[in-house]
Amino acid sequence: MRLRSLLFVPGDRPERFAKAAASGADALILDLEDSVVADRKDFARDAIAEWLAEAADTPCFVRVNPLGTPAIVDDLAAIAGSRPAGLVLPKADGAAAIRTLVALVAQAGAACPPILPIATETPAALFHLGSYGEVAAHLAGLTWGAEDLPAAIGAASAREEDGGYTAPFAMVRALALFAAHAAGAAAIETVYPDIADIDGLSAYVARGRRDGFTGMLAIHPAQIEPINRGFTPSEAEIAAAEEIVQAFRAHPEAGALRLNGRMIDRPHLEQARRLLARAE
Numbered sequence: 001m002r003l004r005s006l007l008f009v010p011g012d013r014p015e016r017f018a019k020a021a022a023s024g025a026d027a028l029i030l031d032l033e034d035s036v037v038a039d040r041k042d043f044a045r046d047a048i049a050e051w052l053a054e055a056a057d058t059p060c061f062v063r064v065n066p067l068g069t070p071a072i073v074d075d076l077a078a079i080a081g082s083r084p085a086g087l088v089l090p091k092a093d094g095a096a097a098i099r100t101l102v103a104l105v106a107q108a109g110a111a112c113p114p115i116l117p118i119a120t121e122t123p124a125a126l127f128h129l130g131s132y133g134e135v136a137a138h139l140a141g142l143t144w145g146a147e148d149l150p151a152a153i154g155a156a157s158a159r160e161e162d163g164g165y166t167a168p169f170a171m172v173r174a175l176a177l178f179a180a181h182a183a184g185a186a187a188i189e190t191v192y193p194d195i196a197d198i199d200g201l202s203a204y205v206a207r208g209r210r211d212g213f214t215g216m217l218a219i220h221p222a223q224i225e226p227i228n229r230g231f232t233p234s235e236a237e238i239a240a241a242e243e244i245v246q247a248f249r250a251h252p253e254a255g256a257l258r259l260n261g262r263m264i265d266r267p268h269l270e271q272a273r274r275l276l277a278r279a280e
Helices: 014-021 038-053 070-079 095-107 124-138 148-153 167-182 198-211 221-230 235-250 266-279
Strands: 005-010 027-031 060-063 086-089 115-117 187-189 215-218 256-259 262-265
Touching: 005 014, 005 221, 014 027, 014 038, 027 038, 038 060, 038 070, 070 095, 086 095, 095 115, 095 124, 124 167, 148 167, 167 187, 187 198, 198 221, 215 221, 235 256, 235 266, 262 266
Parallel strands: 005 027, 005 215, 027 060, 060 086, 086 115, 187 215
Antiparallel strands: 256 262
């Protein structure tokens, strides 16, 4: 499943589902958590189950409520027969949370689809990031959040005035990035909250891809095209990667080569192979 862009849609706004699916997003995240107030959750569950039953072309994840809340049991019961493409687990705290969710899905009478944990929403969660490799087979990827954690520790903001992250949350972002790659899972960048700032979004996407993220969460259909474009290798990048692969194929015994006036070695070959895999 290609996951450059994952678009959040409130589960109690079914009139938005079709527009979201037409946005070009690689996947939708139909939300049952923060964007749906308590007295609308039953309506949202029914709306999501009905949409999933229509077998829409766009893969649909469902963000369930956190573990330990009564709401998650109702969430899983409502969608058990609908076979979503995946589940998004908020406030996840490592491998134990993934195992618990898999068990809850089984109790609801279904096989658990791939899980995308939001892995940094509580202080304790940071100390379990290294455990996700234990449950890699259950992961669709790994993402992080910059909203719940500041509230949890009483921070005024996670962001500087220029939109960059303050030092503590830049560290959190980096830890989540490395945790995803350590688990062999897709590294999904968190949302860019300013819907109107497309130039800022494009720069944010570029930094994410530069740093090793492979996709991103979105909160509005207008964000999808810049995200997809930013996380899709260009023709020039593909050509350069193919040239590196061909150079090492012609000299399989070499540890390092000179190509177009610069030295390349095995890490460059690995980067080239990863880029070509994403392009496919």
